Amino acid sequence: MAPSMFDTVLVANRGEIAVRIIRTLRRLGITAVAVHTAADADARHVRDADLSLQIPKYLDIEAIVAAAHAAEAQAVHPGYGFLAENAAFARRCAEAGLVFVGPPPEAIEAMGDKIRAKATVSAAGVPVVPGGAEPGDSLASWTDFPALIKPSAGGGGKGMVLVRAAAELPAALESARRTALAAFGDGTLLIERYVADPRHIEIQVLADAHGNAVHLGERECSLQRRHQKIVEEAPSPFVTEETRARMGAAAVEAARAVGYTGAGTVEFIVDGTTGAHHFMEMNTRLQVEHPVTELVTGLDLVELQLRVAAGEPLPFAQDDVRLTGHAAEARVYAEDPARGFLPTGGRILALREPAGAATAEPGVRVDSGVAEGGVVGSEFDPMLAKVIAWAPTREAALRRLDRALADTAVLGVTTNIPFLRALLAHPAVRAGELDTGLVERILPDLVPGTQVPREVLAAAALVFHALPQGGDPWEVTDGWRVGAPAWTTWRLETRDGVHAVQVRGLPHRTAEVRVLGDAAASGVSATDPALSGQPADPPVPARIRQDGSLLAVTLAGRTTQYDRVRHGDTLWLGRDGAAWAVTRHLIGDPGDRPGAAGAGDGVVRSPMPGTVLVVKAQAGDRVDEGQPLLIVEAMKMEHTVTAPVAGVVAELLVQAGRPVDMDAVLAVVTPAAVTPAGTIPAGTGEEG
Structure with a gap:
């Protein structure tokens, strides 16, 4: 039975937490009201709510209060985040006759200030870590190392700095104070003894x-x-x-x-x-x-x-x-571990959640804030969903969570799922031998490389080869010719460069495929794989079966299932929680994008979706390799984009303040010395 005083509740948040709160409200028979900005008008939490109202910004307290009155809501649930721990928001709700679903503002204030919170709970007999705090203590005179500096007004790990020796203290205090001011508007700090193996x-x-x-x-x-x-x-x-x-x-x-x-x-x-x-x-x-x-x-x-x-x-x-029993949760983020965990973004072209979540099978749960077709931008936290598993034992719960992650497919946006699966499989995690420094110590073992598996390249080439090339039956790329089938060479661009793959035959019936060396894709004749500098794979029999968004690829008698979606000339393939974007270019295709020839060509791309904060070079400038060209900002994270080669800035395609997508071309640097690569004659393919 629903609480008697609430018929309607407004959810003052977005994303997965808003979706999760709305789920309970609807189960209890309470009208769920969502708020959204113009950019979020079609977001999942808006779709799930009974009623939605547009506001200018999610942190606009007056707009939220006005929306609650317009919806005749009796209460406001802030979810988690800034408004959930904002005493001024709690008080404003009370003034407006709205119930704030959270603690009293006095409790928020008492616990929101870390210094005051430590003093309060210490007086109640709760053990605290020895430390000092401003303004009463001089943190610069601290002598008990290692130590941890924290912003008093902060949370979420922002501004925390580990100091191992007295010589590091002045710079650490300056850095922590700068971050605290920027993130929380309050530079007050505290310092605590660092706990070993915490x-x-x-x-x-x-x-x-x-x-x-x-x-x-x-x-x-x-x-x-x-x-x-x-x-x-x-x-x-x-x-x-x-x-x-x-x-x-x-x-x-x-x-x-x-x-x-x-x-x-x-x-x-x-x-x-x-x-x-x-x-x-x-x-x-x-x-x-x-x-x-x-x-x-x-x-x-x-x-x-x-x-x-x-x-x-x-x-x-x-x-x-x-x-x-035991439960474990993994946070799925739109981020790229192979690029230093930079936020990613884009449109979610295809989404498949674990079977347990779809069928309500006991033991698997997904709290998600995204839907197929939604756009993941850079203005919000990059967390997309949480995958949670329950089982009678810890070992079984971790196995079930790993399986659920493997059954998750997000195509169109790079995620951290392969990293999460590697973490769950690590022996220390399996054994429960955990501490807060473990992930950083084992990080090299967890971060996937950028290299795209060769079987994925073969699968993508077969899909592209099976696409109709026109209405003329003579244009079917089956490699037919008098005497023997011919090879068609496909140039495929991925995050790790450009690759050449050859196919002959009909992929839906019987075909052969072979992956050539990477250099062959840059212009070396693919008819002689030895010239590529890397041996070509031997030809293997191949066949594909496509059923909607699912793709079955058989290579040399072994069949692998992929999630698939095509977006223009780019094909996304997903398997076991990982996903790869493969863009096709026929050999000699005059429509190749700048930079398709691979690394060292002088094309500068954005490492993440965001906003160009600073432009440090102009067209015509001479630059050295590694020289900063631009700064891109996303999620309050700044990333300096540097010149990939020494040369001259031939083109500068962006301005400060302009948004950019991940991998968008920002500039082109003409190398100081250019050695033309060999070329392959134009055409739809190459016989060999």
């Missing part, structure tokens, strides 16, 4: 307005990169029943100390050697990783938030909480 473990708490407070066990969040969580699980493989009881009691006391109500998370840093736990901070909102707690407790945290906000008491006591 594990990041957090406790989910719930409290109502009737004096009841409970915890729902812990979440293991130690798998992080640059203080950003990647994979979370519940319960922790490290925490014992006794430790859980101690940490849970401490978390409840921390919540009581600030008069907390609703759902919140108390985060602890735990010494991996001694097991000693210390309060870090409290997140006064729903956490991204809340689904793992829901799967092991069987509770809907959003429903409980709504009931508490409606004035109801918690429907259970601490002794009623049971943890059953």
Whole structure:
């Protein structure tokens, strides 16, 4: 039964959390109202809501309040993010007669300031990490190293700096203060003793307005990169029943100390050697990783938030909480691990979620904010979805999560799924031997290379070869000629360069395919693969079967299934969670894009979708290899784009302030010395 005082609730957020909240609202029979900007008019959360209203910006408090009144909503759920921990927003909702689905503004303020939060919970008997804080302490005189500097007003790992020696301290303080001011508008810092082999473990708490407070066990969040969580699980493989009881009691006391109500998370840093736990901070909102707690407790945290906000008491006591089985969650981001985890973007051309999510099979859940056809831009967080798995044991849950990721296909946007699968397969992760520095230490083992598998190149060439080339039957590229079939050579451009692949025959019946050396694609005659500098693969029998978005490719008797989608001259192929974009160019095709000849040609492309922040060169300038040309910004991340070769800037195709897509051509540098490559005669193919 829905909370009696709420008929309509406005969700003041977007993406996967808005979709997830709307799901519970509709299950409870509550009208779900979405807000959206003009660019998000067709977003998934808008499609899922009962009613949607356009606002100028997602952080426009007055516009959100006005939208809630227009929709006759009684309450506003902020999801997570900036507004969820904004005391001014909570107060404005109350002034407007709206229930803020979250804690009181005083609790938000008490826990939002890390310095004040540490003092408050310490007074309540909760252990904290020894440290100092501004303005009362002089951080420059700190002597206990290694140490960790943190912005007092921040979260999400922004501005945190590890200092290993006194000599590093001045520069670290300057860097952390600069980041804190830019991200949070407050440069106040604190410093803490760095805990050796730390594990990041957090406790989910719930409290109502009737004096009841409970915890729902812990979440293991130690798998992080640059203080950003990647994979979370519940319960922790490290925490014992006794430790859980101690940490849970401490978390409840921390919540009581600030008069907390609703759902919140108390985060602890735990010494991996001694097991000693210390309060870090409290997140006064729903956490991204809340689904793992829901799967092991069987509770809907959003429903409980709504009931508490409606004035109801918690429907259970601490002794009623049971943890059953194990759950693990992986965050799927639009980012490219092979390019230093730079954000990516583009249109989602095809999307397939794990079978468990589609069939409601117990054990697999997907919280997603994207839909096929949607555009992933650079103005929002790059998280696309969370894939969550439950099983009776941790080992089975990790296996099920890996399988679910393998069954996920996102075509059109590069994601971190192969990285996530490599992380889940690592022996230390399987053994539960985790700490917050593990991912950084093993990163070289986890990041996939840029090289496209040769079987993917062969599959793409077969698909392109099977496409009709025109209405004339004599234009079918089956390689037929008097005497013997001929080879057709396809030049395929991928992220790692340009490749030549030859096909002869009819791919839907019987054909042969061979991958040539990369240099052959740049102009060396493909009739003599030895000239390419890399041996060609021997010809193998091949056949393809296409069924809608699925492609079955048989090479030398072995069949592999791919997800596929074609976008113009680019074919996206997906398999086991990985995806590759392959663009076709017939040998000698005069329509080749600039830069198709591969690395070293002087074409400068954007490493990520974003906005050109600074232009450091002009057309006609002489530049050295590695000289900065432009700065592209996305998600508050700046990336300097440099000259790939020494030469002259022949073309500059962008201006400061202009948006650019990933891999868009920004400039062309004419190399100082150009050696023309051999050419291949124009035509639809080459016989050999």
